[in-house]
Amino acid sequence: MKNAIVASTSTLHGGTYLEYLLKTLEIHFKDADEILFIPFARPSGITHDEYTSRVQKAFNNIDKKVVGLHTFEDPTNAIKNAKAIFTGGGNTFLLVKQMYAYQVMAPLREILLNGTPYLGTSAGSNICGVTMQNTNDMPIVYPPSFKTLGIIPFNINAHYLDPDPTGTHMGETRETRIKEYHTQNTVPVVGLREGSWLDVKGDTITLCGNLTARIFEQGKEAREIDSGSSINF
């Protein structure tokens, strides 16, 4: 049975890395001493080792050892043997390109469908969707496909931002971008605001955190759902 936490962000403004999620993670990862970390998204371009150290520091608070996927000679096998997995944020294009290069997309999907506990934040949450096509990231590399894990039957827009009614900038709002997406695609999109996450338990997907989330479906008006709601299409 799928068992995943799909979070909009790793860090709340004024908080430390993963701080707001630690209590939830203590329960989520209770049966795992060691967490396999996928560092490929490289936020701000930091190295895989630097990123893994940052994650270890956060997980010290709940006594978990963190091991970077980049340290294994056989990444596919490392995924298959993992007791728990965390994919951190950064650049989604880079993450997806590297996951295909390391041939870990398919085995990761398989173990997640079989119930290995998973945490994703930001880019690591985008890849839980059907495709990565609602990322906010810059296309700094060309992945072989936009298709991702598909462990949830919709896409994620992480760090969802409401339009600024006082703004003078003429770039598209997030809602406009997602509407443009729906001129070309049918997969629904969930806009997850910072501090929100999805709790995925089998086919039940529940919105958690203090905020509402925004749901976009092709040909329908966007709508808000409350925290605690199940997400179904």
Next chain:
Amino acid sequence: MKNAIVASTSTLHGGTYLEYLLKTLEIHFKDADEILFIPFARPSGITHDEYTSRVQKAFNNIDKKVVGLHTFEDPTNAIKNAKAIFTGGGNTFLLVKQMYAYQVMAPLREILLNGTPYLGTSAGSNICGVTMQNTNDMPIVYPPSFKTLGIIPFNINAHYLDPDPTGTHMGETRETRIKEYHTQNTVPVVGLREGSWLDVKGDTITLCGNLTARIFEQGKEAREIDSGSSINF
């Protein structure tokens, strides 16, 4: 000799479509009665016909006829015979995918190198760069390549935005995104703020408008250049 205007945006806050550029365009397009318009980027998902009408309305002010590329049976030939070309903004992924599908990337590059006057705004400017990899757009479709026209020897980040020092949103700043790009790529990037444009005359590229632009090169600190400066690397 190349003769292009590469503008950050089509519309300034409080202005009408192309209004701030009309005096410049009157001179730029003085030898053309008719402008071939490439509507593929479809801002807000509007149709090619709707988009072409919007552009015609703006160009009525300087007595130019506008014809949409989508109305031609042979788009390659339409490009080759054009007296002037304008590519409008919208979604850069969609624009580039359609340009490859219509097989117009190569012939457009050729006529631009030969001096056909060109205007790009936003997505239509991004494609003037070596690649589209510094777009802010959402990857709503998968283009066969990120390579674009390369009529300037760097990439454009249109609608360039400075970091908001009072912001609490944890998504990446534009500068962070471009720095991440330079962990993977060597092509320089010019961040063009709204109201700025590049005047390309042969190999001389001049920053125009009231604002400075921000220059990003791999391994160097980002720097500002003044309006009126030439851009060289």
